[in-house]
Amino acid sequence: MRQILLTGGTGNLGRAIIQSGKFKNLLTPSSTELDICDQNQVRLYLEQNDIGYIIHAAALARLTGCENAPAEAIRKNIIGTSNLVSSVLSRECRSGKSIRFLQISSDGVYEGTEGGYTEDGPTIPKTNYGWSKLGAECAVRLLDNYCIIRTRFFDKKNIPFETSASDIYTSKISLDELVLHVYQILLSDYIGVLNVGGNKISDFDCHKNYKLSIKECLRLDIVKEVPFEVPKDISMDTSKFIQLLDTLNAKH
Ligand SMILES: NC(=O)c1ccc[n+]([C@@H]2O[C@H](COP(=O)([O-])OP(=O)(O)OC[C@H]3O[C@@H](n4cnc5c(N)ncnc54)[C@H](OP(=O)(O)O)[C@@H]3O)[C@@H](O)[C@H]2O)c1
Structure with a gap:
């Protein structure tokens, strides 16, 4: 199997991917070894390694960070992702070999009012984070072999x-x-966008299963505390994802 490049290996998701031990031939450069904002470094890295897959999990992934520093959100999420995509396109052209690209995106590209969002429905982000992740998605869609995973996770x-x-x-x-x-x-x-998640659930009902001491509050209590728009219902329609899992399970 050709090498898998994982960006964001020191982050929450990146660490879990590495620790799972499932992924073989994994390259996990630090953000100094591969700064996605440095177009030359990205291009060289892709030239010097025989990469067949990219899991792009590096980002400015904090809502407050993106709200307070929009230029940084543009730099890391939109330009950083575009740098990777441009280098993938050049590398594919020179080597004649396809590189599969997984973009870790967010449910934050949806409006967050009504819930039940589908992959083909409108994307109307309400936060700088959501807009910057949507900007990243636009670049990724120019590739031939990609999957954009819209998700939200918890540990x-x-x-x-x-x-x-x-x-x-x-x-x-x-x-x-x-x-x-x-x-x-x-x-x-699978090529395209995929909503990857579980059943619709409230934050309290979800978290209370794993942290017994957690106390119930209301959205309005949170709205007072944070500088970004808080969704009411940002649940996603995951039927495409469930169908894909059924197909994959039937094959094995
Ligand atoms: N957390 C969620 O619930 C959630 C939900 C939906 C989607 N996502 C997406 O999932 C992905 C992972 O999220 P996370 O919570 O694991 O993020 P995280 O813990 O904040 O980690 C971010 C990662 O990005 C790296 N990074 C930042 N700037 C970089 C640069 N210029 N070059 C290379 N690497 C850079 C960081 O490296 P350093 O440590 O060296 O800075 C770190 O490894 C992100 O794309 C995020 O948008 C997260």
Whole structure:
């Protein structure tokens, strides 16, 4: 199997991918060894390695960070991703070999009011983070062999809140499940956008299963505390994803 390049290996998702041990031939350069904002470095890295797959998990992934520093959100999320995509296109052209690209995107590209969002429906982000992830998606769509995974995840072992809202709904998925699905999607031939998540659930109902001490609050309590727009219902229609899993399971 050709090498898999993972960006963002020191982040929450990147660490879980590495620790899962599922991914063989994994290259996990630090952000100094491969700064996605440095177009030359990215181009050279792709020239010097025989990469067949990219899992692009590096980003400015914090909502507050993107709200307070929009230029940084553009630099890392839009320009950084575009640098990778441009280098993939050149490398594919020179080597004649395809590189499969998995973009870790976000449910934040959806409006977050009504829920049940489908991959082909409108994308109307309400935050700088959402816009910058949508900008990244635009570049990735210029590739031939890509999958954009729109998701939201949580770590069962580390829920860093003391309160969670019982009236904010998402399709969040645990980190360990997401890692497994990233692996399945990487090896599949699915091309396009995929909502990857679990059933619609409130933040409180989800988190209370893993952190007994968590207290219930309301969305309005959170709105007062943060500088970004908080969704009411950003749950996704995951039927395409479920259909893909059924197809993959039937093959094995
Ligand atoms: N957390 C969520 O619930 C969630 C939901 C949906 C989608 N996502 C997406 O999932 C991905 C992973 O999220 P996460 O929570 O694991 O993020 P994270 O913990 O904040 O990690 C971000 C990663 O990006 C790397 N990075 C930042 N700037 C870079 C640069 N210029 N060059 C190379 N690497 C750079 C960081 O490296 P350093 O440590 O060296 O800075 C770090 O490894 C992101 O694309 C995020 O948008 C996250």
